[in-house]
Amino acid sequence: xxxxxxxIKTLPLFLLLGCGVASAEVMTMKxxxxxxxxxxxxxxxxxxxxxxxxxxxxxxxxxxxxxxxLMSYREKNIDWQCPLIRxxxxxxxxxxxxxxxxxxxxxxxxxxxxxxxxxxLRINDKKIRYENSVASPDLSRIELQKIPVAWxxxxxxxxWQEGKWTxxxxxxxxxxxxxxxxxxxxxxxxxxxxxxxxxPDGWLAAAGMKGRLRLDYREAGQHTRIKTRYTANGGEFLAxxxxxxxxxxxxxxxxxxxxxxxxxxxxxxxxxxxPKVLNLKGSASLDAKGSMSDLNLDVxxxxxxxxxxxxxxxxxxxxxxxxLILSGGTRAVVKIDDQQLQQLDVKLDGINVIDNKAxxxxxxxxxxxxxxxxxxxxESGFTWNNGAMYGIGLDKAQFAFNSANGxxxxxxxxxxxxxxxxxxxxxxxxxxxxGELGTRFELGMSMEKLDMxxxxxxLGWPAFTGSISGKIPNARYKDxxxxxxxxxxxxxxSGEVALxxxxxxxxxxxxxTLSADVIMDNIEMEPMTKxxxxxxISGSLDGHIKNLRLVDWSxxxxxxxxxxxxxxKGKQRISQKAVRDISEVGGSxxxxxxxxxxxxxxDDFGYEKIGISCKLKDNVCxxxxxxxxxxxxxxxxxxxxxxxxxxxxxxxxxxxxxxxxLKAATEGQAPVIQ
Amino acid sequence: xxxxxxxxxxxxxxxxxxxxxxxxVTINVYFPAAEAQEAAAEFVDKVINADKAASDENKPADPxxxxxxxxxxxxxxxxxxxxxxxxxxxxxTIRTPAIQAIQNRMSERFNSSLRQHFDxxxxxxxxxxxxxxxxxxxxxxxxxxxxxxxxxxxxxxxKAVYREIAVANGHPEWEGQIRDTxxxxxxxxxKAGWWYQSTAGDWKQK
Numbered sequence: 001x002x003x004x005x006x007x008i009k010t011l012p013l014f015l016l017l018g019c020g021v022a023s024a025e026v027m028t029m030k031x032x033x034x035x036x037x038x039x040x041x042x043x044x045x046x047x048x049x050x051x052x053x054x055x056x057x058x059x060x061x062x063x064x065x066x067x068x069x070l071m072s073y074r075e076k077n078i079d080w081q082c083p084l085i086r087x088x089x090x091x092x093x094x095x096x097x098x099x100x101x102x103x104x105x106x107x108x109x110x111x112x113x114x115x116x117x118x119x120x121l122r123i124n125d126k127k128i129r130y131e132n133s134v135a136s137p138d139l140s141r142i143e144l145q146k147i148p149v150a151w152x153x154x155x156x157x158x159x160w161q162e163g164k165w166t167x168x169x170x171x172x173x174x175x176x177x178x179x180x181x182x183x184x185x186x187x188x189x190x191x192x193x194x195x196x197x198x199x200p201d202g203w204l205a206a207a208g209m210k211g212r213l214r215l216d217y218r219e220a221g222q223h224t225r226i227k228t229r230y231t232a233n234g235g236e237f238l239a240x241x242x243x244x245x246x247x248x249x250x251x252x253x254x255x256x257x258x259x260x261x262x263x264x265x266x267x268x269x270x271x272x273x274x275p276k277v278l279n280l281k282g283s284a285s286l287d288a289k290g291s292m293s294d295l296n297l298d299v300x301x302x303x304x305x306x307x308x309x310x311x312x313x314x315x316x317x318x319x320x321x322x323x324l325i326l327s328g329g330t331r332a333v334v335k336i337d338d339q340q341l342q343q344l345d346v347k348l349d350g351i352n353v354i355d356n357k358a359x360x361x362x363x364x365x366x367x368x369x370x371x372x373x374x375x376x377x378x379e380s381g382f383t384w385n386n387g388a389m390y391g392i393g394l395d396k397a398q399f400a401f402n403s404a405n406g407x408x409x410x411x412x413x414x415x416x417x418x419x420x421x422x423x424x425x426x427x428x429x430x431x432x433x434x435g436e437l438g439t440r441f442e443l444g445m446s447m448e449k450l451d452m453x454x455x456x457x458x459l460g461w462p463a464f465t466g467s468i469s470g471k472i473p474n475a476r477y478k479d480x481x482x483x484x485x486x487x488x489x490x491x492x493x494s495g496e497v498a499l500x501x502x503x504x505x506x507x508x509x510x511x512x513t514l515s516a517d518v519i520m521d522n523i524e525m526e527p528m529t530k531x532x533x534x535x536x537i538s539g540s541l542d543g544h545i546k547n548l549r550l551v552d553w554s555x556x557x558x559x560x561x562x563x564x565x566x567x568x569k570g571k572q573r574i575s576q577k578a579v580r581d582i583s584e585v586g587g588s589x590x591x592x593x594x595x596x597x598x599x600x601x602x603d604d605f606g607y608e609k610i611g612i613s614c615k616l617k618d619n620v621c622x623x624x625x626x627x628x629x630x631x632x633x634x635x636x637x638x639x640x641x642x643x644x645x646x647x648x649x650x651x652x653x654x655x656x657x658x659x660x661x662l663k664a665a666t667e668g669q670a671p672v673i674q
Numbered sequence: 675x676x677x678x679x680x681x682x683x684x685x686x687x688x689x690x691x692x693x694x695x696x697x698x699v700t701i702n703v704y705f706p707a708a709e710a711q712e713a714a715a716e717f718v719d720k721v722i723n724a725d726k727a728a729s730d731e732n733k734p735a736d737p738x739x740x741x742x743x744x745x746x747x748x749x750x751x752x753x754x755x756x757x758x759x760x761x762x763x764x765x766x767t768i769r770t771p772a773i774q775a776i777q778n779r780m781s782e783r784f785n786s787s788l789r790q791h792f793d794x795x796x797x798x799x800x801x802x803x804x805x806x807x808x809x810x811x812x813x814x815x816x817x818x819x820x821x822x823x824x825x826x827x828x829x830x831x832x833k834a835v836y837r838e839i840a841v842a843n844g845h846p847e848w849e850g851q852i853r854d855t856x857x858x859x860x861x862x863x864x865k866a867g868w869w870y871q872s873t874a875g876d877w878k879q880k
Contacts, residue, residue, distance in 0.1 A: 200809075314822070318823050319826070551770070
């Protein structure tokens with residue numbers, strides 16, 4: 001439509017000329033460069049053919065170039081032809097077809113009267129109308145109706161260079177006020193319908209945008225001000241991590257930007273109003289490169305259940321929690337100065353979080369967490385009614401924090417009842433990224449008498465009995481690795497199992513791993529073999545599992561060795577079933593040192609030593625015992641009479657097979673001895 | 675090819691384990707570049723070449739998973755005379771349950787959704803063994819969030835695989851080299867028209 005403005009600016013001049021030479025039959029005028037107001041026409045040729053005594057003439061205006069720098073608009077080879085007639089109100093009218101280079105012809109109508117100029121361009125139901133009245137010569141009004149964004153490319157590119165408008169139509173009004181001395185202003189009130197746009201680098205994109213855009217651009221001397229107000233009624237929008245799915249109900253967004261001379265942009269008003277879902281108020285300032293340097297935000301999300309789909313999915317999905325179930329509300333106050341986080345207050349209002357993969361669940365999160373970079377300490381605290389991690393239930397807990405100088409600290413140890421015992425968070429400290437340093441995180445915790453039976457049940461382990469206690473004086477989390485100092489002690493079957501060098505990788509991510517060194521001491525075998533329904537062995541067991549590594553909670557590597565404790569003072573007996581179970585687990589490669597018939601006569605046997613080792617790697621268990629017997633290795637060395645010896649011959653056993661056999665044996669399936 | 679390779683290394687593995695048991699020889703292990711590349715080729719092939727992968731899956735990975743387990747081992751004096759150089763060579767295994775599980779997931783993700791975005795030019799292989807959205811504009815907006823999620827999921831799997839392969843082979847410090855080996859392999863196996871990032875960091879179309 002900028003084309004028309006130009007034609008209009010130049011036409012009155014020509015028409016006056018036309019009046020003056022009414023008697024002429026043909027008039028041609030060539031103008032090298034015609035400059036008016038906001039644009040320039042180059043190589044203009046105006047032809048008027050008005051036959052003597054005729055009631056109308058034939059007007060043709062051609063220009064090699066139209067340059068409209070304000071809107072970054074350039075067009076080549078413009079050609080408009082129309083019959084020129086006089087109107088009753090002492091004006092002129094011309095209706096004809098206009099072409100730009102290579103384009104189809106569109107009807108263009110021009111009305112010129114002493115009161116003003118109107119130009120109409122119509123194509124089917126699409127309409128562009130230009131109006132300029134003598135009463136307010138500085139105001140050019142453009143009215144649009146169902147105009148595809150593609151037509152407005154130049155105008156829109158003038159507003160925002162990187163934006164690529166891909167679809168949709170625009171209707172409404174654009175007022176350009178370009179007086180010679182007063183401020184230059186563009187006031188738009190546009191109706192967007194199914195508008196899509198994107199930037200070539202893909203950082204911003206929108207589709208199906210429906211809404212009303214009011215944009216007020218004002219340039220007065222050194223001062224530039226842009227006021228934007230957009231009322232969305234549907235559509236979607238993606239800006240880096242933020243994905244917004246606009247509801248059909250109106251969402252009001254207001255942004256104001258100011259710039260004084262060569263100083264940086266300031267954004268005094270940021271306002272986002274999605275009633276009952278998101279209420280954001282803030283202000284910001286940009287640095288010379290256009291990135292955010294200061295930011296003050298107050299974000300209220302009273303209904304996280306709805307906000308998740310409208311505003312949070314773009315963050316949750318890539319973080320690995322696309323189906324996180326959320327309810328409750330939150331409010332966050334953020335203050336960033338010079339790209340450094342200064343203050344962060346988060347209020348939790350009845351939040352429930354449920355991971356659909358059952359890795360964690362927290363219900364009834366209430367309270368606040370306040371962090372500050374300032375020296376003056378701020379206090380905060382929150383509670384949860386109950387929670388669970390990997391199926392382990394956590395009772396109600398209350399956390400109190402204090403923060404100063406950029407670190408958030410737990411004020412006092414927090415006991416959390418779990419597994420019929422207590423898990424105590426002794427200390428906790430969080431420091432957000434600062435300068436070169438990334439997020440720092442420290443945690444200390446201790447466990448008192450957690451019930452092994454409950455834990456085994458939750459984790460689907462065999463039915464261990466006993467308890468776990470321990471202290472992890474310090475845990476560090478960095479690059480997906482959770483390193484735990486100290487260790488855990490489990491009291492099981494009157495003995496002790498100690499875990500140390502605990503490291504978790506990707507604790508809530510893909511294939512979480514757990515590495516540890518395990519030492520076992522004085523485990524009473526009688527209750528243990530009973531618990532596992534593995535016959536009955538009396539005596540005490542020592543052993544270790546070094547370099548244990550679980551992936552997805554299944555062992556993939558370890559170096560294990562178990563052997564009976566020679567300091568055991570009591571009887572050392574092994575039941576017939578236990579012998580059979582051991583043989584069964586060992587498969588056909590294992591054999592007892594007695595005839596089967598003899599074996600069947602006795603209920604149990606004395607033993608001197610039992611020991612087995614397994615080095616697991618690549619799904620293969622490299623097995624060994626307490627000594628060699630020919631090609632094999634001794635697992636059970638008998639004592640007394642009848643003397644029994646269990647010898648293994650397979651040194652490399654397929655681990656899944658071994659596990660399934662162990663399971664079969666402990667599930668009490670009757671082994672068959674041939 | 676798989677079984678040939680396995681049988682070739684079987685005696686070596688056995689010797690290795692014997693040596694490990696005897697625990698009296700210090701072995702310096704260098705990164706087995708060729709074996710790593712073979713392992714990467716096998717892994718990448720299964721993820722990218724769906725049809726072949728499907729038929730692989732139908733038959734068991736190895737009809738006799740551990741044939742050597744049934745052999746009655748006899749002590750071989752010769753094992754003490756195996757030279758250090760021979761003992762240095764290591765097979766790179768990718769056949770742990772964890773790695774296989776991730777591989778299956780990656781293969782499914784690749785064939786159900788990622789492949790079309792490689793074909794369409796939206797995705798590319800980065801030079802650090804990951805995938806990135808190379809040109810988001812090739813994907814309609816409504817699919818972009820899903821694509822971002824798929825890319826994040828796949829990269830989490832990729833990082834886990836490189837780490838787990840290094841660890842499963844007893845050398846966590848090889849993670850970087852395994853990753854580099856895979857990075858090259860993904861690009862090597864990329865189909866014509868797919869985008870990838872060269873070592874220098876610029877984007878090229880295969």
